[in-house]
Structure formats: C-alpha cells, structure tokens
Amino acid sequence: MKAAILAAGLGTRLLPLTERVPKTLLPVLNRPLLGLLLARMEDAGFLQVAVNTHHLAEQVQRFLADRPWSLNLSISPEPELLGTGGGLRRLGEILGGGPFLALNGDILTDLDLGAVYQQHRQDAVSSLVLHDCPPYNNVWVADGAVVGVGESPPPGAVGPPLAYTGVQVVGPGMMEYLPPGEPCDLVTAWRQALAAGERLSALVVTGHFWQDLGTPGAYLTAHSRLLQGEAPELARYFGPVTDPLVEAGGIIEAGAKFGGGVCLGARVRIGAGARLRRTVVWEGAVIEPGVELEECIVASGVRVSRTARGEMLV
Structure with a gap:
C-alpha cells in the first residue's frame, strides 16, 4: 500500500509559531505530528510514503532523515507551492500512480487507514472519507457517492451535507483532473471530475476521533481531548498520559x-x-x-x- 502526506502548507493561521516550526512538525503531546502520522501508516501496513514540503522544508527533511523508518520514504519538494491539487499530482507521480491514500498533514485521527485504503472502489477516481462535522459540512452525497461540493445542494443530493476529513484514496483516473506541474485546487478538480461523469466514492465514518490542528484553538482543543482520554486507539503513540x-x-x-x-x-x-x-x-x-x-x-x-x-x- 502507498500513501501521501500533504505537508507543504504555510500554516498562516498559526503564525507566529509557524515562523519557527512547520505546521506538520508541531508537537502533539510532545511528539511531532508528522512522526505520529508516519507511525500510524507503518502500523497500518503501508510500505511507501511520499511527503511534500515547502515552508521550512529543511526541518521536515532533517526530521525524516534522522529517524529509522521502516517505510520507503520520498520527499516531494515544492520551491513554489502547487496547491492542494498540484501537490497531490506530484506526490502521485513519485508514488508511481494510484491508488494511494492521501492524508492532510495537519489532522490527527484514529481512523483505520489500512481499512480506508481497502474500501476504495476501482470504478471511482477517488474515495473521500466523510463525516458529520459542522461547520465544515459542504460535501453532498447520494447512494454512496459524492454528487457535489459547495454551499447549495446539487440535484440528486440525499440528506444533509458532510465534511471532508482530509483523508482520501486517490485512484489513477483522478490524475486526469490534476494538470502536471501547475498549481491547482483539489476541490476544483473534484468538481471537474463530477462534471465529466466520474464517480467519487463517499466513505462515511462515525464514532471515530478526528481533530484539525490548523488554528491555535484547534491545537489546544486537540491537547485537551487527548489528555481527557478521548482517543484510546492513539494512546500507545504517546506513552502514559x-x-x-x-x-x-x-x-x-x-x-x-x-x-x-x-x-x-x-x-x-x-x-x-x-x-x-x-x-x-x-x-x-x-x-x-x-x-x-x-x-x-x-x-x-x-x-x-x-x-x-x-x-x-x-
């Protein structure tokens, strides 16, 4: 199994902290976030992982080089940011194409990443992991597939919208909607794929731990939740809490x-x-x-x- 971690973001909402440390290396219960994500991928059985870098890239590269990972690790440097879509395209090229798991580098979750990978349908260009998480709910679903992304429900949508967890499985067909070497936005690519009649599978999850770490408030909330024991599946990565x-x-x-x-x-x-x-x-x-x-x-x-x-x- 192959995976990619999107870790090139500037972390502007966490300034001035991210002037010193890239967002993906922020300590979570005193452990670098990227290390936690990679450890979870190791335990889930992934063999090949690619990570993109931009802001304070040398810190990320040094962190990856200083530890004896069992993973086959690759780095995708972005001297100029390629956006969520362009970065994903280059990561996919490094991994040799899809399917591969893609994970945002600023979230922490106890989702079974190996099981997510196995649920990907070959007739889908991508499989998006979704959950109910107001106020981020803007993905519309019908019959196990995404039918639209945005504020207003498209024709055929069933039920209220859901939120993208930052976890997906990217199939080979998705690359057609991510232009090579150009900055592009992932949401735009999803919409183009839907307009072309492609299937985006919706993998809806409940009962899991998930926390964004992209703002000061979210970062503190993550610590409060972990210290309260809300994520027992993650406890072994931290030691006694x-x-x-x-x-x-x-x-x-x-x-x-x-x-x-x-x-x-x-x-x-x-x-x-x-x-x-x-x-x-x-x-x-x-x-x-x-x-x-x-x-x-x-x-x-x-x-x-x-x-x-x-x-x-x-």
Whole structure:
C-alpha cells in the first residue's frame, strides 16, 4: 500500500509559531505530528510514503532523515507551492500512480487507514472519507457517492451535507483532473471530475476521533481531548498520559497549579505560584513565578514573565 502526506502548507493561521516550526512538525503531546502520522501508516501496513514540503522544508527533511523508518520514504519538494491539487499530482507521480491514500498533514485521527485504503472502489477516481462535522459540512452525497461540493445542494443530493476529513484514496483516473506541474485546487478538480461523469466514492465514518490542528484553538482543543482520554486507539503513540502531562526533565516549583488541558515539554520550568489552564508549553520554556496563563501556546525556549490569555508566546 502507498500513501501521501500533504505537508507543504504555510500554516498562516498559526503564525507566529509557524515562523519557527512547520505546521506538520508541531508537537502533539510532545511528539511531532508528522512522526505520529508516519507511525500510524507503518502500523497500518503501508510500505511507501511520499511527503511534500515547502515552508521550512529543511526541518521536515532533517526530521525524516534522522529517524529509522521502516517505510520507503520520498520527499516531494515544492520551491513554489502547487496547491492542494498540484501537490497531490506530484506526490502521485513519485508514488508511481494510484491508488494511494492521501492524508492532510495537519489532522490527527484514529481512523483505520489500512481499512480506508481497502474500501476504495476501482470504478471511482477517488474515495473521500466523510463525516458529520459542522461547520465544515459542504460535501453532498447520494447512494454512496459524492454528487457535489459547495454551499447549495446539487440535484440528486440525499440528506444533509458532510465534511471532508482530509483523508482520501486517490485512484489513477483522478490524475486526469490534476494538470502536471501547475498549481491547482483539489476541490476544483473534484468538481471537474463530477462534471465529466466520474464517480467519487463517499466513505462515511462515525464514532471515530478526528481533530484539525490548523488554528491555535484547534491545537489546544486537540491537547485537551487527548489528555481527557478521548482517543484510546492513539494512546500507545504517546506513552502514559496524565493531565498535566509533564515531559522528562520538567521542573514544577512549589505552589504551581494547573486547571486542566496542560501539556509541558521537556526541560520546562514552571515557577512557584504560577497557574496554567488549557495551555501547551514547548520544550525548554520557562514560566516565571506567579505568572498566570490560560489558553496559551508557549514556543520552545521562551521565558514568560507576564500573565496572558489566548496568546501564542514566541
């Protein structure tokens, strides 16, 4: 089985954090997101994986090179962004064509990726994994197939719309709608395929864990949900999980208090009397005594000497 991870995005909604770290390497419970995605692909039986890069590409390349993956890994560099469709086209070429699983590099899910791959129908140009996730619901379905993408229901749509999970299986026929070497949008390609009478299968899932990590709020929500034990299928990728989660070498001084949803990276120091709630602190950061943080993300090595709420501290 073959797979692609779309990891070239700029991560603009997470600025200024993503000035330092590409979105796909953001730590999730102190583990780089891309490493979690690749570990899940290894466990699902995928043998060949391609990853596209653009923003801070050297960090992604170094991360991939520094670890002994059992996967046959390839990198698809994009000096100029090719968009969701153009990037997917180049990844498919590197993988030797479809079918291949394609996964957005800014989501975390416990979906059985191997089972998703096996459900792809050969008569479909792609199979999209969909779920009910307002306010992102804009994919219309009828009889197990996608019939439209957009705000308004197309003729023949049955029931309310669903949301794309960021997981799909791309068949060889989809390449016809992704022009080689040109920036293009995946949604536009889907619409062109539908207009040409192609089948886009709809794989509807329920009862799973899924979380986007593309905004500060979503990133913090992911940590809160994981710390609350909402994704037991993913627990083995993190080791023992407690709230607060304190990585090795962390120092918590007397009187520091935590209000839930707190994750502390390696060698973090929390000063006496500090108070943290729904906050993620990356490795090597220092929170000075008496500081109160709520709904904050603290970048690696930063020293925080003031109270803050809803901020990214870099």
